[in-house]
Each structure stands twice: as structure tokens, then as C-alpha cells.
Amino acid sequence: MDLxxxxxxxxxxxxxxxxxENPVHxxxxxxxxxxxxxGFPSKKEEGWxxxxxxALQKTDFSIFPKQVNTLxxxxxxxxxxxxxxxxxxxxxxxxxxxxxxETTHDGVDICLMSSALNKPxxxxxxxxxxxxxxxxxxxxxTLNTAFSREGAYIYIPKNKMPKKPIEILHFATGNEASIxxxxxxxxxxxxxxxxxxxxxxxxLTANEVLTNSVxxxxxxKNAIVDYYKIQNDAAEASLIxxxxxxxxxxxxxxVHTFSxxxxxxxxxxNFFQNGEYIDSTMKGVTILGEKQHVDHHTLVHHIxxxxxxHQDYKGIYDENATGVFNGKIIVEKLAQKTNAFQQNNNIxxxxxxxxxxxxxxxxxxDDVKCSHGCTIGQLDEEALFYxxxxxxxxxxxxxxxxxxxxxxxxxxxxxxxxxxxxxKLIANKLGVNLGFNL
Amino acid sequence: MLKINNLHASVDGKEILKGINLEVKAGEVHAIMGxxxxxKSTLASVxxxxxxxxxxxxxxxxxxxxxxxxxxxxxxxxxxxxxFQYPIEIPGVSVTNFMKTAINESRKARGLEDxxxxxxxxxxxxxxxxxxxxxxxxxxxxNEGFSGGEKKRNxxxxxxxxxxxxxxxxxTDSGLDIDALRIVASGVNKLKSKDNAVIVITHYxxxxxxxxxxxxxxxxxGKIVKSGGKELALELEEKGYxxxxxxxxx
Numbered sequence: 001m002d003l004x005x006x007x008x009x010x011x012x013x014x015x016x017x018x019x020x021e022n023p024v025h026x027x028x029x030x031x032x033x034x035x036x037x038x039g040f041p042s043k044k045e046e047g048w049x050x051x052x053x054x055a056l057q058k059t060d061f062s063i064f065p066k067q068v069n070t071l072x073x074x075x076x077x078x079x080x081x082x083x084x085x086x087x088x089x090x091x092x093x094x095x096x097x098x099x100x101x102e103t104t105h106d107g108v109d110i111c112l113m114s115s116a117l118n119k120p121x122x123x124x125x126x127x128x129x130x131x132x133x134x135x136x137x138x139x140x141x142t143l144n145t146a147f148s149r150e151g152a153y154i155y156i157p158k159n160k161m162p163k164k165p166i167e168i169l170h171f172a173t174g175n176e177a178s179i180x181x182x183x184x185x186x187x188x189x190x191x192x193x194x195x196x197x198x199x200x201x202x203x204l205t206a207n208e209v210l211t212n213s214v215x216x217x218x219x220x221k222n223a224i225v226d227y228y229k230i231q232n233d234a235a236e237a238s239l240i241x242x243x244x245x246x247x248x249x250x251x252x253x254x255v256h257t258f259s260x261x262x263x264x265x266x267x268x269x270n271f272f273q274n275g276e277y278i279d280s281t282m283k284g285v286t287i288l289g290e291k292q293h294v295d296h297h298t299l300v301h302h303i304x305x306x307x308x309x310h311q312d313y314k315g316i317y318d319e320n321a322t323g324v325f326n327g328k329i330i331v332e333k334l335a336q337k338t339n340a341f342q343q344n345n346n347i348x349x350x351x352x353x354x355x356x357x358x359x360x361x362x363x364x365x366d367d368v369k370c371s372h373g374c375t376i377g378q379l380d381e382e383a384l385f386y387x388x389x390x391x392x393x394x395x396x397x398x399x400x401x402x403x404x405x406x407x408x409x410x411x412x413x414x415x416x417x418x419x420x421x422x423x424k425l426i427a428n429k430l431g432v433n434l435g436f437n438l
Numbered sequence: 439m440l441k442i443n444n445l446h447a448s449v450d451g452k453e454i455l456k457g458i459n460l461e462v463k464a465g466e467v468h469a470i471m472g473x474x475x476x477x478k479s480t481l482a483s484v485x486x487x488x489x490x491x492x493x494x495x496x497x498x499x500x501x502x503x504x505x506x507x508x509x510x511x512x513x514x515x516x517x518x519x520x521x522f523q524y525p526i527e528i529p530g531v532s533v534t535n536f537m538k539t540a541i542n543e544s545r546k547a548r549g550l551e552d553x554x555x556x557x558x559x560x561x562x563x564x565x566x567x568x569x570x571x572x573x574x575x576x577x578x579x580x581n582e583g584f585s586g587g588e589k590k591r592n593x594x595x596x597x598x599x600x601x602x603x604x605x606x607x608x609x610t611d612s613g614l615d616i617d618a619l620r621i622v623a624s625g626v627n628k629l630k631s632k633d634n635a636v637i638v639i640t641h642y643x644x645x646x647x648x649x650x651x652x653x654x655x656x657x658x659x660g661k662i663v664k665s666g667g668k669e670l671a672l673e674l675e676e677k678g679y680x681x682x683x684x685x686x687x688x
Contacts, residue, residue, distance in 0.1 A: 381490065386526040388510035389486050389519075390536075390596060391544040397511075400531060400539070407530025423530075 003057040003180075004039050008032075010063040011146060018149065024117050027131050031145035038139035050324045050356050051266055051295040056210055056238060061180035063147075065093040069173045071204075073100055079202050080167060083417040086198075087166045089152045093173055094181045096150060100169075108162050109155040113184055116153040125155065129188055133216050133244040133272065141242045141268075144214040148184035151213075156193040158220075165196040165415055170213075172237065174205025185215040189223040189251075198418060200230040203237040215243045219251035221275070226414055227255045232425060233262040235290070242268045249275035256413060258422055259286040259294045260429050270299045273335075276306045284313035285406045285422075287429045288321035288353075295324035302335040302365075311342040314406050316430075317353035328360040329370060336365050342372040347379060347405060379405075399430040439464045439635050440485070440604055445496035447484045454480045456660035457496070462604070465632040469646055469671060470639045472657035473679045478639045479523060481657070482608045485637075486520040487513045500604065515547040517603030521593040521610050528580040533592060534562060536580045537599050544600065565598040569625045586613025594625045605629070606637045611645035623648030643675035656682050 001009075011032050018025065040057055041048040069092050080088070087110045090100035096112055103111045116122040117130070131148075135141045152168045170183055189195050203209045219225050231239060239262055245253050259265055271280045286294050300309040315323045325344045346355045359372040379401045387397035406426055413419040440462040447455040454477050462468050472478050484491050485498055487510035498505045500516055508516070528536065542552045553561075566576060569591055581589055590610050597605050607626070611619055626649050630636060638649055646654075646668065654670040655662045656679075664670065664682055674682070 380526075383526040383528075385483075385486075385488050385490075385510055386522060387528075389514055389522075390540040391511050391514035391547070391600065392540055393511045393543060393547075394509065396539070396543065400528065404528045404530050410530065 003059065003061060006061070007063065007143065008036055014064075014147060014149075019118065022118065024126070024130065024148070028146050028148065031131075031142040034137060034142040035139050035146055038137070038142075041139055047297060047326070050322070051264070051293065056264070059178055059208055059210070061178045061208070061210055062176040063180055065095060065176060065179060067175065068095055069093050069175050071097065071100065071171060071173065076100070076171060076202075076204070079169060079171075079200060081165075081198060081415070081417050081421060084415070085164050087162060087164060089166070089168045091150065091170045091183065093171070093175065093179060094150060094183065104162070108157065108160050109153065110162060110166055111153050113151040113153045113186060114149055116186065117149070122153075125188065129216065129218055130186060131216070133218065133246040134214055134242070135244070138242070138268075140212055140240055141214055144182045144184055144212050144242065147182045148214070151184040152187070153185070154187045154195065154197070156189045156195050158190040159192045160190075161194040165198060168197065168199040170201045170211065172201075172203040172205075172207070172209040174203065174207035176207065178208035178210075181209065181211045181213075183211065183213045185213070187215065187217040187225070189217070189219050189225050191220045192222045193220070194224040196226045196415060198228045198230065198415070201233055201237065201239055203234040206234060206236050209233075209237040210240075211238070212240045213242065215241075217243070217245040217253065219245065219247045219253050221249045221251065223248070223251045225251075225253045227253070228413070228415075228418060229255070229257045229267075230422075231258060231262055231265050231294075232260040235261070235263060237262050238264040240266045240268075243270065245271045245280070247271065247273050247275060247278045247280060250277045251275070252279040252281075254281040254283070254412060256409075257282075257284040257296070258425070259284065259288070259296075260425055261292070262294075263292060265294045267294070267296045269297070270301075271309065272301045273303050273307045273309075276304050278304075278307040280307075280309040281412065282309075282311045282313070283409045283412060285409050285426065286313070286315040286317075286323055287406065287426060288316070288323065289318040291320045293322045295326075297324075297326045297328075299328045300330070300340065302329070302331040302338045302340060304334060305336045305338070307335065308339040309341070311344075312409055313344045314409050315344070315346040315355060316349065316402050316406060317346065317355055318349040320350070320352045322353070323355040325355070325357040325374070326360060327358070327372065329362070329372075331363040331365050331368050331370065333364040336367045338365060338368040338370070340368070340370040344374040345405070346374070346376045347402060348376060402430055403427060439501060441499040442485075443497050443499070445481075445484065445498060446494045447480060447491045448494055449480075449491050453494070454491075454660055455484065458657075458660070458662060460655065460662065462635045462637060464635055466653065467630065467636045467638065467649060467651045469651035469654045470637060470657060471641065471643075471654060471671065471674055473683070474641065476657045477660040478657055479608055482520055482606045482637070482639055485606060486510055486518055511543070512547070514600070515544050519597050519600055519602030519605045521590075521597060521605065521607045523609040523612065525581045525589045525593055527582045529582050531580050533576045533578060533580055533595070537562060537596065540596070541599060561599065565595060568598060568628060569595050570621050571595055587615060587618035590614055591618060591622055594622050598625060598629055601629075603634050604637070605634070606639065608639045609641065610638070611640055611642065619645065620648060643671045646671045658683055
């Protein structure tokens with residue numbers, strides 16, 4: 001039985017366990033129908049030309065964990081930004097862990113998707129927002145919608161800001177030989193409200209994990225959202241991250257994606273600008289080796305006038321690693337005075353590493369500024385000589401230059417402890433002690 | 439200290455240095471002057487070991503040791519320092535952290551332990567003070583957004599930290615206003631001792647008002663065509679380079 005068939009049959013069992021009176025039931029059934037019809041995307045589709053899910057579909061993933069697993073904080077502390085106090089939403093093999101989490105309802109709601117979907121007090125909000133910006137026909141998103149049950153639910157009312165940043169952590173214990181996880185997050189940030197979120201998926205063993213995640217983010221007028229994705233998973237972990245962001249007037253949303261690990265990672269990051277004077281920023285650092293694969297697909301849909309978008313993705317690829325950057329920008333006829341910038345710079349260290357980079361601009365307005373640039377290269381010889389002339393050996397000099405190359409993406413990280421952590425991850429990933437604490 | 443014998447060097451098959459002979463002894467300051475494109479900067483890069491240049495003939499000897507097979511970092515460990523005409527920007531690495539890396543790599547090469555953090559900090563503070571460098575400046579990313587003057591001052595700061603035996607200052611005066619020039623020059627003068635040597639490469643005489651050379655050499659078309667004392671620099675300032683070129687042709 002391949003994965004699609006298994007998912008279809010599992011869906012029936014899943015439905016038996018959830019409340020079918022709930023209106024979300026209909027959403028799930030619709031979504032499942034769509035997935036049944038479309039199945040997994042294949043390499044024949046333009047958007048999946050460089051990323052194959054074939055091998056994953058042949059793996060016999062458990063769709064639900066057979067038992068409830070627990071973890072001790074001390075064993076997983078390193079995966080938290082433990083230097084600072086945060087709200088925490090922690091999931092172990094897809095199941096909420098109350099002892100590792102710290103939720104709140106104090107002025108803001110930082111809690112569980114399962115509560116939001118089932119409790120009547122959230123019904124009004126769920127009716128307005130749930131599955132409203134997520135694609136209704138992209139097959140992996142609809143697959144997630146069909147199985148949507150658990151994840152993070154974050155609601156920040158007008159003029160509020162949580163007292164501390166939020167961490168969303170998904171652990172896979174490896175107690176199953178292989179497991180598929182489908183977290184579903186909903187983030188609503190009302191007018192003048194602000195939130196900072198860090199998300200991480202972490203497999204704790206070498207057993208195989210496939211995560212198909214969907215996050216919907218709604219940023220109302222003047223809202224500010226910082227979302228940080230840390231993708232540094234174990235060698236047998238694959239992640240498909242589908243993020244949909246709806247922005248209203250003068251809102252600012254920044255998404256940083258740090259891709260340092262995992263077997264196969266696909267990021268579908270979609271921004272919809274439904275208002276004026278909106279700012280959307282996407283930044284990424286990718287450092288890969290071995291046979292790792294990361295595919296960044298971004299979409300910015302400029303719908304109304306006077307908005308901006310900024311994309312800056314840096315990639316360093318070694319050994320047999322492969323990368324994809326596909327940045328699509330649509331500027332509607334109405335969206336005059338749009339400023340859209342896109343930059344993708346890559347360094348290939350080994351002859352066998354590959355990057356496929358492609359800007360995709362569809363511009364229907366005539367008074368806009370759109371720029372895009374991509375580079376694929378090696379390190380600057382003159383810079384290398386400069387460092388060597390100061391006594392820094394070639395290998396360390398190379399690492400320092402790569403570090404510098406990746407580093408300028410970090411300037412916009414607004415949580416210093418997170419920035420320090422990312423700096424450390426980058427230095428480790430480059431395999432060199434630079435002689436000082438980053 | 440440094441002996442250069444009949445040095446020929448090419449880049450992409452084009453010969454730039456065509457037989458340079460030069461001897462620099464400990465305690466001396468040598469100025470190398472010459473028109474644009476004469477080979478001044480190439481000579482500096484070749485001494486520092488830039489791989490882009492191919493030495494086709496001759497040799498560079500530092501304290502009796504032929505540097506032929508030494509990588510740039512090895513030359514640095516042996517005591518050569520090159521102040522760049524165009525220092526490179528390294529975002530995300532502060533001046534302080536860069537110096538820590540450079541110093542500890544040199545120490546590692548000499549079989550020494552890392553310099554203790556408090557000793558390092560004291561040294562950094564001392565040298566920064568000498569060059570009138572603000573402490574805030576030290577936590578900025580190396581050369582990123584620095585003005586021309588700040589970049590050059592930072593080069594001399596690095597020289598002060600690394601304490602080389604032989605310092606080569608390549609067009610250190612370009613891009614400096616008179617105040618910055620004075621600070622940079624006084625820094626170099628303070629670092630001068632009977633045990634080290636300085637080669638000042640410059641197009642103009644004005645830096646030599648502050649760093650007084652013992653010898654002045656004029657390069658033209660890849661060769662030293664005239665050598666003399668400090669008065670030669672003044673003569674060049676007055677007459678330009680044309681009379682040297684003409685003399686060379688004859």
C-alpha cells in the first residue's frame with residue numbers, strides 16, 4: 001500500500017475519533033476529496049520539477065502514534081531558546097505535551113489548535129479564519145487540512161503583545177519506525193498587535209519522519225509579526241512547510257527561514273497583500289551538505305497599491321547537496337507603486353552541489369519597482385587573500401567568509417538570543433571554530 | 439631582514455615585475471614610489487604571497503629563509519604584514535573578534551596556546567588608544583561601512599596588534615585627510631623599532647613628511663630605476679615622474 005492509499009484509509013479511522021457534528025468536519029471531508037483526486041505532486045508539475053516525493057511515498061509511515069510518548073525537559077533543553085523566558089507549545093509525535101508547554105489566556109490566547117477547533121468559545125474566530133487563506137486545491141495543503149487536529153493556536157487581540165516570544169516545538173521520539181506528522185497552526189494578530197514566534201521541528205533519533213505542516217497567519221491593520229523557522233533536523237527527517245500569510249493595511253510580517261539540516265525540506269511561503277502600505281519580508285539562510293535537499297518556493301501577491309516586499313535568500317551548498325529557490329512575484333494591475341525586491345545568492349563549495357534558482361515575475365501594473373538578482377559563485381579570492389595575509393589559514397578564512405556571506409541576513413533577527421543561537425549553528429555547520437564566541 | 443633578488447612576477451602570462459633587487463635591514467624604513475601601473479602594489483602582493491601572481495624568476499628571502507613555498511598565512515606567521523590599499527569588508531565579524539582569530543591563529547602556528555581573554559582585551563585597548571580609535575568602533579563589523587580613513591586606521595590597528603617584523607603599507611595615505619594621515623603616521627612611527635622594518639608604498643610624497651624614510655626607491659616598468667635618500671622623494675614631488683621615465687629609457 002503506498003502512502004496515499006494509507007492516508008485515505010487512515011482518514012476514516014481519524015474521522016471516527018473526531019466530532020463529526022463540528023463544522024470543521026465538512027472542511028476536512030472536502031479537503032480529503034481534493035487530496036484523493038490530486039494525490040501527491042509529481043516532478044511533472046512545474047513547481048515540483050526539482051523535488052521528488054517518490055521515495056517518501058514508498059515509506060510505510062505511521063499516521064498516528066501508537067502510544068503517548070513523553071520527554072524530560074533536560075533531555076531536550078538544547079532545542080529551546082532556553083536563555084530567555086518564552087511561551088511554549090510543545091508536541092511529541094504530534095501529541096500535545098502539557099508538561100513541556102507553557103500556554104496562556106492572559107489577554108492573549110496562546111494555546112492548542114485542538115481546543116480552538118472544538119470549544120464553542122472559539123467557534124466565531126474559527127469560522128472566520130480557519131482554512132480561509134490556506135490553498136483549497138494544493139494537494140499537500142489539503143492533505144493537512146483533512147487531518148487538521150493539533151498544532152498552535154495564537155490569537156493576539158487589538159493593541160496587545162504577548163509578554164514574551166512564543167516557541168513552537170515538534171519533537172519526533174523515534175518510538176515509531178517511521179512517522180508522519182501534520183501539524184496545523186493558526187496565528188491571528190489583530191490591529192496594532194504584535195507577536196514573535198519561533199518554530200522548530202526536531203527528530204530525536206535516526207528514524208524516519210515526514211512532517212507536512214500548514215500555518216495560516218492573519219496580520220490585521222498595523223500588526224507586526226516576526227516568524228522564525230529553524231530547520232536543522234536530523235538526517236532522516238523531511239519537512240514540507242506550507243505557510244500562508246494574509247496582510248492588511250500597514251502590517252509588517254517578517255519570516256526568517258534557517259535551513260541547516262534534514263533530508264528533504266520544502267518551503268512553500270505565500271504572502272497575500274490585501275491592503276495598502278504593507279511590508280512583507282522573507283529572509284533565508286541555507287547551509288547544506290551530504291545529500292540534503294532544500295526547496296524554497298516563495299510567492300508574494302501584490303494586490304493593492306503602495307506595498308513593499310523584500311526577499312533575501314543566501315545558500316551555501318557542499319558535497320552532494322541540492323537547493324532550489326523559486327521566487328514568484330505577482331503585481332496586480334491595481335498594485336501601482338509596488339516595490340518588490342528579490343535576491344538569491346549562492347555559493348557552491350563542491351563540484352557536485354547543485355542550486356536551481358529562478359525568479360518568476362508577473363507584473364501587470366506599470367508604475368512599479370521590481371528588482372531581482374541571483375548569483376551562483378565561489379568565494380572572493382581577494383577577500384581570501386586579505387584574511388590569509390592576517391595569518392588566518394585558508395580553511396578557516398574560507399569558513400569566515402562564508403559566515404560573513406550568510407550573516408547579513410541575520411541583521412533583522414530581533415531576538416538577540418535567537419540570533420546568537422543561529423550564529424552558533426552557522427559556525428558549527430561550517431565546521432570551524434572561528435576562535436571566538438559568536 | 440628582507441632580501442629580494444632579481445624578482446620577476448607575472449599575472450595571466452603578463453610580466454609585471456621585471457627584475458627587482460632590494461635589501462631592507464632591521465630598523466630601516468624604505469619608501470617605494472612610482473607612477474600608476476609601475477608594479478608597486480604587485481611587489482607588495484608578491485612579498486605577501488598572493489597566489490594570483492606567478493614568480494617566474496628570482497627570490498624573496500626573509501631572515502635567510504626563501505619564501506617561495508610559503509602560503510600567505512605562513513608569511514604572516516613569519517612576521518610579514520601587508521596593509522591593504524582596499525581593505526575587505528567582513529560583515530558579522532567585529533574588529534575585536536577578527537583580531538582574536540588572527541592573533542590566535544598566529545599563536546597556534548607557533549605552537550602557543552590561545553592568548554588569555556583578559557590579556558587580549560588589554561592589548562586591544564592599549565593599541566586602540568594609541569591610534570585614537572573609539573571603543574565603539576571595535577565592536578563594529580570589520581570594515582563594513584567604514585570611511586576610507588577608518589579603513590586605513592583599522593589596518594594600522596591590525597598591524598599594531600600583530601607586531602610584524604616587516605610591515606608593508608600599500609598606499610596607506612590614499613583616502614586620508616590630513617588629520618587621519620597624522621594619526622596613522624604617528625602610529626607607524628610608534629611601532630617602529632630597531633628590530634623591525636617598514637616598506638611604505640606611495641604615489642605621493644606627503645606621507646613621507648610624517649614617516650621619514652631612510653631610503654627611497656623609484657619603480658618604473660617593473661624595475662627599480664633609481665634609489666636614494668629621503669631627498670629623492672622631494673625631487674620627485676617637484677619634478678614629477680617623467681624625468682625618471684626619460685632617464686630610464688636612456
